[in-house]
Amino acid sequence: AQTVTQSQPEMSVQEAETVTLSCTYDTSENNYYLFWYKQPPSRQMILVIRQEAYKQQNATENRFSVNFQKAAKSFSLKISDSQLGDTAMYFCAFIHSGSARQLTFGSGTQLTVLP
């Protein structure tokens, strides 16, 4: 079974600065997808960014980018030019290719952007 580990329960960053959230995972599979989801306070969980394991190029979405290290099973999220609206709980998640069943989530990192 796969596991997803987020070792930073809480982090803070100054507005306009850059922050990196860590995620490691464990799987014996070769084909899978990795995701970062964001859960703002009292709001719905939304997808931030997605990475296909077979792609070597790191995914980017505006100020959000990932550092995907397949051999190390590491999938970190970098937020550049942090904004107050980035304050949220961030979850790393994993799913096998060909399966829409169980998304496995990490325990989450609470990010606070300070003015």
Next chain:
Amino acid sequence: DVKVTQSSRYLVKRTGEKVFLECVQDMDHENMFWYRQDPGLGLRLIYFSYDVKMKEKGDIPEGYSVSREKKERFSLILESASTNQTSMYLCASSVNRGGSTEAFFGQGTRLTVV
């Protein structure tokens, strides 16, 4: 926009009550999920449904059951609520197109069992 709607944001129920949590999605998604969210534990899958009347147990199905009589609606049932079921419950849906598909979440139901 995909919309996943959970019937209640907050619920307070008594121990031993039968509790129904309802979830409706409006994008004709095949897959629907119920997760439980607890601090420090992330999201844990309770049940999953990939079609009408079809269901699979997730990681923590004990004490819960589900119903999916229509494609757009997925209900979570607590047969006899207990205090250890006090938690945030999240419903999600996705298209059945392999692992690449994004899951869309409802706003969550915070259930307190007293």
